[in-house]
Amino acid sequence: MYPEGISEEQQKYLKRIKSQKRFILVMRILLVISFFALWETATRLKWMDPFIFSSPVRMVSTIARLIEEGSIFLHIWTTLWETVVGFLLGTLIGILIAIVLWVSMTISKIIEPYLVVANALPKIALGPVFIVWLGAGPASIITVAVSISLIVTVLEVYTGFQEADPEKIRLVKSFGASNKQVLTKVILPSSFPVMMSALKVNVGLSWVGVIVGEFLVSKAGLGYLIVYGGQVFQLDLVMTSVLILSVLAALMYFGVQLLGKRIGKKY
Amino acid sequence: MIPAVKIEGISKCYHTPDGEICALKDISFEVRKGEFIGIVGPSGCGKSTLLSLIAGLLQPSEGKIFIFGEPLKGVNPKIGYMLQSDSLFEWRSIFRNTLLGLEIQNQLSSRNIQAVEQLLTKYGLSAFRDHRPSQLSGGMRQRVALIRTLAVNPDILLLDEAFSALDYQTRLAVNDDIYNIIKKEGKTAIMVTHDIAEAISMSERLYVISKRPGSIKLAMDIHFDIEQRTPLKSRETPGFQRYFNQVWKELDIHVS
Ligand SMILES: Nc1ncnc2c1ncn2[C@@H]1O[C@H](COP(=O)(O)OP(=O)(O)OP(=O)(O)O)[C@@H](O)[C@H]1O
Ligand SMILES: [Mg+2]
Secondary structure (H helix, E strand, C coil), X not given: XXXXXXXXXXXXXXXXHHHHHHHHHHHHHHHHHHHHHHHHHHHHCCCCCHHHHCCHHHHHHHHHHHHHHCHHHHHHHHHHHHHHHHHHHHHXXXXXXXXXXXXXXXXXXXXXXXXXXXXXXXXXHHHHHHHHHHCCCHHHHHHHHHHHHHHHHHHHHHHHHHCCCHHHHHHHHHCCCCHHHHHHHHHHHHCHHHHHHHHHHHHHHHHHHHXXXXXXXXXXXXXXXXXXXXXXXXXXXXXXXXXXXHHHHHHHHHHHHHHHHHHHHHC | CCCCEEEEEEEEEEEECCEEEEXXXXXXXXXXXXXXXXXXXXXXXXXXXXXXXXXXXXXXXXXXXXXXXXXXXXXXXXXXXXXXXXXXXXXXXXXXXXCHHHHHCCCCCHHHHHHHHHHHHHCCCXXXXXXXXXXXXXXXXXXXXXXXXXXXXXXXXXXXXXXXXXCHHHHHHHHHHHHHHHHHCCCEEEEECCCHHHHHHHCCEEEEECCCCECEEEXXXXXXXXXXXXXXXXXXXXXXXXXXXXXXXXXXXXXX
């Protein structure tokens, strides 16, 4: 089973790692199964009111009904693209602004206190303003999402840029590197881990932004379904939407993680 | 003949909010093409500062520098600077680390790449070309940094404690090797070191710098009566110890 030349001790070690991994996986699956089983039992035995708490079986039948109606795909699609666009804009504009700040020390010094204030401000408070400016539509929702992730991205990425090793910058300069080469050869690759972690945080923030945006204004989307379900007291609909939402958010998170590993390997 | 490097009355002060630190004061010397110059001095006397000035990374507060007769303006591709720290990039393989300079100067021709591969083989690093810097020992990393400097084929080499991370044997071997490369290809070298013996064994002229603000305390021509001088042979010459004692006295090192 193991290639030759691996000592017995190493084999034991590898086996131990493997069995530990398997144990963790099994426990994870058990945990989620028992969570839903307990939920179902509790509502069946009327420990909890299924009308308020919904139940896994009711959620499954809700999903089936929504699929049959076909409208769910529209809602998923609406929320998904708003989130992806919000995520990409927030991240890209954030990194661009961080680059501008890195290029001009003066600009960064001047706007630093304002960035800190903007970071402390709960951006959701600006939601109604965006709606007045941009109308009750996806533009406002995406803007809410961008406003939430943008400033954090700028601050984090810029801090990462500043932590680049000055000796490495001196080194490339001794080869005659231009400012642009300093950026592409040293600053960007050395802050790659920082950018990746900013990206992961932004996945979560974009979902928050879009859902809140949809709470405020929307005619479609999972956020809309949740608000609607709450208003008409259809908790099945609310819970189902939340479930779909968590699956989507997890998928996007792992997608970003995978992308990061791919790019990381290339470097 | 036009000197490879001519330094005229250089002073350098650093300005910080806490005050002014003058690292160098009124330094002048000339280096002829093909010469090997050693620089020793106490820690913090401005040796690295001097090399950074010649490399064009810093502007002198006073004085002028000429490279092959031309006033120095910024970084000059004729000059290869091997910094005190190896500064290898962890996100690049060893091979791609050695290509960094060529990449920046847009010189990635197949001939240049081949030359780099030959250097890797010569320094026993070809098996590690796809490794990451963190997988190498300090001595190996320093050899990688050396290859990275040599790859761009500079006429003038500035070496800042270039061999400090090597173990003694490797250090002697690399000393000989670098010395031969530099001599064979008619390159000019200015080497900063803490190791008096290394400085004497390699240099044709040695400058001892005083404590901060550094100025030239002693300029000493070093000559050994041997054919085909190499650092290793120089160390075995009777005159070696005399030079050593002289420099030692001049450095005036106190441990208290
Ligand atoms: N960027 C800087 N800003 C302010 N002071 C500096 C700066 N760089 C160096 N110095 C000061 O200038 C002096 C000379 O520094 P330098 O690095 O040239 O010394 P050195 O002779 O190379 O020392 P070592 O042998 O320890 O490498 C030191 O006292 C240092 O504190
Ligand atoms: Mg130094």
